[in-house]
Amino acid sequence: MGYINLSNEQVNISNGEVLFEESGHKFIWLGWDEADIKGSFIQVNQYLIISNGKGTLLDPGGVHVFPKVVANVSRYIDLADIKNIFYTHQDPDVSSGIAMWLSITSANVYISKLWVRFLPHFGITDVSRIIPIEDNGGRIDSFEVIPAHFMHSPGQHTLYDPTSKILFSGDVGAAVFGSKTYLFVEDFNAHVALMEGFHKRYMASNAVCRNFVNRVRKYDINMIAPQHGAVFKKESAKSFLSWLESLRCGSDIVDEISR
Numbered sequence: 001m002g003y004i005n006l007s008n009e010q011v012n013i014s015n016g017e018v019l020f021e022e023s024g025h026k027f028i029w030l031g032w033d034e035a036d037i038k039g040s041f042i043q044v045n046q047y048l049i050i051s052n053g054k055g056t057l058l059d060p061g062g063v064h065v066f067p068k069v070v071a072n073v074s075r076y077i078d079l080a081d082i083k084n085i086f087y088t089h090q091d092p093d094v095s096s097g098i099a100m101w102l103s104i105t106s107a108n109v110y111i112s113k114l115w116v117r118f119l120p121h122f123g124i125t126d127v128s129r130i131i132p133i134e135d136n137g138g139r140i141d142s143f144e145v146i147p148a149h150f151m152h153s154p155g156q157h158t159l160y161d162p163t164s165k166i167l168f169s170g171d172v173g174a175a176v177f178g179s180k181t182y183l184f185v186e187d188f189n190a191h192v193a194l195m196e197g198f199h200k201r202y203m204a205s206n207a208v209c210r211n212f213v214n215r216v217r218k219y220d221i222n223m224i225a226p227q228h229g230a231v232f233k234k235e236s237a238k239s240f241l242s243w244l245e246s247l248r249c250g251s252d253i254v255d256e257i258s259r
């Protein structure tokens with residue numbers, strides 16, 4: 001089927017959608033439930049890549065979303081076939097469910113080496129299935145792990161799937177929805193208003209943003225899938241990277257925000 005071709009109105013919010021599918025390779029957005037959208041906590045996206053019959057979970061999140069994520073993952077793959085769990089960084093909305101995921105899968109967990117010793121505070125004692133990611137990224141199976149340090153965490157990575165050409169960008173590209181939610185960015189300029197506050201405050205500096213943009217522009221990107229907010233298709237992904245590389249944020253505006 002290639003890439004999803006649905007309007008926002010046609011998206012199945014609760015079950016999730018397959019964003020890309022070809023020869024059994026799938027990149028899946030795992031949907032939202034009411035709590036995701038209406039809770040007092042920030043809305044989160046989780047994704048699942050299925051490749052050669054094995055699953056890779058991307059930032060599967062914490063306790064609030066766990067039942068929904070398990071239910072939706074199970075629509076697509078047996079939990080026993082989850083092979084990898086990739087965490088962009090250490091935040092609770094990303095990785096606080098680690099104890100539950102380790103108990104219901106036999107997956108290995110990948111996260112920046114900076115955070116391996118912190119994860120046990122989310123309730124585990126055995127770190128033998130946690131595999132540290134080096135600062136320069138690397139590979140998990142066929143996926144490219146691309147450094148995104150200080151975007152926003154000091155040890156942060158994104159993941160590029162060369163088969164679907166989808167970049168899972170973690171907090172980069174995050175939007176904070178108001179009353180209206182949608183899966184795909186359709187009006188980029190309107191969407192900027194939902195991203196601006198987050199990026200200005202959570203991203204470390206313009207220099208860091210430019211470093212990241214230069215890094216990911218080397219890849220052929222058809223979609224950018226962030227951990228919060230909406231997915232960018234090809235044209236809006238380009239607009240997003242242009243916007244990001246000129247953003248003043250973090251240390252650039254520290255005097256303004258601390259005044």
Ligand SMILES: [Fe+2]
Nearest residue numbers: 089091152171
């Ligand atoms: Fe974060």
Ligand SMILES: [Fe+2]
Nearest residue numbers: 091093171227
């Ligand atoms: Fe986040």
